[in-house]
Amino acid sequence: MADLNAGLADKGTNFSQTHSIRCGGLSLDLSKPAVMGILNVTPDSFFDGGNYITATQIIDRAGEMLNQGASIIDVGALSTRPNTTGGTAEEESGRLIPAIELLAGHFPGVIISADTYRASVARQAVEAGAAIINDISGGTMDDEMSRFIAVSNAAYVLMHIKGTPATMQENPEYTDVVAEVSAFFEKQLQPYISVGKENIILDPGFGFGKNLYDNYRLLARLKEFANSYFPLLVGVSRKSMINQVLQIRPAEALNGTTVLNTIALINGASILRVHDVKEAIEAAKLVELLKDNNL
Numbered sequence: 001m002a003d004l005n006a007g008l009a010d011k012g013t014n015f016s017q018t019h020s021i022r023c024g025g026l027s028l029d030l031s032k033p034a035v036m037g038i039l040n041v042t043p044d045s046f047f048d049g050g051n052y053i054t055a056t057q058i059i060d061r062a063g064e065m066l067n068q069g070a071s072i073i074d075v076g077a078l079s080t081r082p083n084t085t086g087g088t089a090e091e092e093s094g095r096l097i098p099a100i101e102l103l104a105g106h107f108p109g110v111i112i113s114a115d116t117y118r119a120s121v122a123r124q125a126v127e128a129g130a131a132i133i134n135d136i137s138g139g140t141m142d143d144e145m146s147r148f149i150a151v152s153n154a155a156y157v158l159m160h161i162k163g164t165p166a167t168m169q170e171n172p173e174y175t176d177v178v179a180e181v182s183a184f185f186e187k188q189l190q191p192y193i194s195v196g197k198e199n200i201i202l203d204p205g206f207g208f209g210k211n212l213y214d215n216y217r218l219l220a221r222l223k224e225f226a227n228s229y230f231p232l233l234v235g236v237s238r239k240s241m242i243n244q245v246l247q248i249r250p251a252e253a254l255n256g257t258t259v260l261n262t263i264a265l266i267n268g269a270s271i272l273r274v275h276d277v278k279e280a281i282e283a284a285k286l287v288e289l290l291k292d293n294n295l
């Protein structure tokens with residue numbers, strides 16, 4: 001993973017020394033782990049089941065997550081569940097942009113993340129007040145995305161996916177999943193390293209074109225990514241890597257989620273993307289004490 005630092009090595013710093021990243025006009029404090037709360041404004045999201053559609057519901061749910069300690073609200077308007085195509089750009093932006101405008105107006109100073117792989121939607125989202133673009137394709141599904149992000153002040157979550165949401169779970173195979181995800185990061189980072197963009201967050205993309213064992217391999221070896229210049233985001237909340245092992249439904253997966261979030265934190269995650277903010281904050285507080293070097 002040393003190569004991930006190559007383009008930035010001359011800056012004489014790495015993420016472990018910077019502790020914050022710029023998100024548009026805002027700054028995200030990463031001196032301790034941050035929690036990103038998931039806010040779905042889709043009619044068919046797999047866990048929240050299509051709640052949070054009306055303006056009141058959006059404000060109430062975001063307010064609740066902020067009260068519980070979330071630093072970021074991640075707004076998504078497109079289902080990226082396996083075997084779906086998601087919907088058109090118009091359907092997506094028609095739900096996403098009003099939600100972002102509403103949140104930006106109601107919670108000024110709060111970091112809003114827009115979950116989209118489309119450059120046109122990302123541009124509108126930033127204009128509407130989004131400070132982070134969360135791209136589950138890491139720039140692979142829209143050639144315009146890297147051009148936009150390279151010149152934007154918005155932070156960028158560069159997530160690994162193998163394939164596309166429609167096909168990713170068909171039969172993913174890796175020789176070395178950690179090496180392949182690292183190589184993907186290096187390739188997809190190039191447009192940003194070449195312009196000196198620093199506010200990028202890396203995400204191994206749990207469940208996105210990985211089988212059960214690939215997901216656990218990534219979690220076990222997360223430290224190999226955490227050594228890079230860029231902070232790491234982990235999203236395991238109520239995912240099948242928990243439900244499959246425990247033979248439970250997503251609604252029953254909070255305890256398993258907390259267990260995996262704890263492991264992710266111990267292994268160097270800086271940001272947890274979750275449905276359940278309170279429990280993630282608790283895990284972060286406890287692990288921070290464990291990591292305290294004065295022990």
Ligand code: 7PM
Nearest residue numbers: 046080081082134157159203205206235
């Ligand atoms: C159905 C299946 C619906 C899976 C939703 C999902 C991540 C993400 C998602 C992640 C980042 C979910 C996923 N997962 N963005 N968006 N990292 N950066 O469980 O792991 O929320 S969608």
